[in-house]
Amino acid sequence: MSASTGSGEFIVEGGHKLSGEITPQGAKNEALQILCAVLLTEDKVTIHNIPNIIDVMKLIDILADLGVNVKKLGEGSFEFEAKDININHLHSKEYSDKASKLRGSIMVLGPLLARYGEGKIPKPGGDKIGRRRLDTHFLGFKKLGAKFEYTEDGFFKIDATHLEGTYILLDEPSVTGTANIIMGAVMAKGKTTLYNAACEPYIQQLCKMLNRMGANITGYGSNLLSIEGVTKLGGTTHTMLPDMIEIGSFIGLAAMTQSELTIKNCRIDELGQIPTVFKKLGIEMEFRGDDIYIPAQEHYNLDRFIDGSILTVADGPWPLFTPDLLSIVLVVAIQAKGTVLVHQKMFESRLFFVDKLIDMGAQIILNDPHRATVIGLDRTSNLRGIQMSSPDIRAGQALLIAALSAEGTSVISNIDQIDRGYQFIDERLRAIGAKIERR
Incomplete structure (x- = not known):
């Protein structure tokens, strides 16, 4: 792209x-999580007002490499269909090279864990603006039942074959961490309660989009979210802020x-x-x-x-x-x-x-x-x-x-x-x- x-x-x-x-x-920080959410369904998802910027186009490129069918409908409008995902691509050098250069790539994890029960990601890159911990993401996934392994080649490898809803108190109200855990929890078995969650408009947008896809999320806009797991999500149309x-x-x-x-x-x-x-x-x-x-x-x-x-x-x-x-x-x-x-x-x-x-x-x-x-x-x-x-x-x-x-x-x-x-x-x-x- x-x-x-x-x-x-x-x-x-x-x-x-x-x-x-x-x-x-369109909002860059919303785009990075909204785009990853297309991995949660095999149905078509249409997104409008996507900004044509390097980080966003890199993420769309990563989605396409994973097998998402990407169709440009017009300026800022794309249709995504994640019907045939090649989960083995996560083990490729091409994926490692691209994902390590884009911090937003961390948000493919939640959807992949929810839908396929596994995920793998290199340590992501991004701005040099000080320490930006990934602990919030990983601790949240662990609470849901995921098992983590940090490999010698610099990868985080995750087994999430049995995700179950639980009570999670986040150590910090991380926006990307909250988004990732929400996407991991939407198809987990049972109820997840997420406290000290981020409540930015971008998180609210993600929750509204997921609910239109069939998720059951309440409390967004506050720092206490309740997520009732569902078995399947469908397609939707979303316009970014x-x-x-x-x-x-x-x-x-x-x-x-x-x-x-x-x-x-x-x-x-x-x-x-x-x-x-x-x-x-x-x-x-x-x-x-x-x-x-x-x-x-x-x-x-x-x-x-x-x-x-x-x-x-x-x-x-x-x-x-x-x-x-x-x-x-x-x-x-x-x-x-x-x-x-x-x-x-x-x-x-x-x-x-x-x-x-x-x-x-x-x-x-x-x-x-x-x-x-x-x-x-x-x-x-x-x-x-x-x-x-x-x-x-x-x-x-x-x-x-x-x-x-x-x-x-x-x-x-x-x-x-x-x-x-x-x-x-x-x-x-x-x-x-x-x-x-x-x-």
Whole structure:
């Protein structure tokens, strides 16, 4: 499967105001679990609003290698039929090579264990943003009755011939862990109670999709799920949510570049605290139906807490603020009036890209691996274009926003990290007036 592809670098001429409308892609983090769910049935499953990004197309490629019949119906719409799965492909070098490079491949395990009673996966890859344990997935499967073996060649091999429902208290509310355990439990014998479960909109979407397929899941949207096992699941049609991380990124982009933008089809009812947090940064916005209108703002003032102390923006499991947008908050605060403490609680290496922002002229103190203090410039000076490299998906998008707001030209290398999460981002930004080229 082809995707918007990312070798090379972006040449960004900053300092230009943008204008017009931009539509967010389908949600990357929803796609990775929704796509794996097609393995749970031999019937046809149709999915709409799939983003054309590297990570998602890699996962579709892995599904096709396993024997899923993949048919493209139109832009962002695919039909999947997992009737003839070749479970022996799990032992191939091709599977090992592809799955080890994509962290989302871990979510094929739940469906394969549920339907075929076995699974095998290499230690997955992904962003270098600190430790990202797989224990939650495996402990959940073990509770359901799966037997694990870590082989010398770096594989996790699982026997799940007798999965039975049980009470599971997750050690952390991992989104992918919750999704994987749900998919493993939907056809287990008896009732599974899942406590301290993630409750992100993406988990709710998965549960709604599985229930349409014939599953019996209640409690989604809370951290206590109840799953009554069924013997078989059928086909369905599913439309994915817009990507909330893109929506937040576009809000930040408008503020940093003093641009008037309308973000279309946002599913505002599913955005949680995202608009609220950006309003705390002083960004004005209007909800127009399901669109978010951002007026051009020369200045924006950071809120303080009621007692007058400095604003802190921290991440946490849903419904708290998503960690994927903290890098955008940090960049937006650079040109705000006031000071903010950005507290990245969930990943200890995600703030290390601030050295590049400091080189551009930002006033940021990296307190420790988890916290950075941003002293807003309030347009008293502009960022300057530099050469830099994108360390991960979210930091790459934040650096791109900084470059678009800066004076002069920036060169961003390692842009495959950006393309892993954002569909044709250079083309879409050019359509609203950005000066950005790929080479």
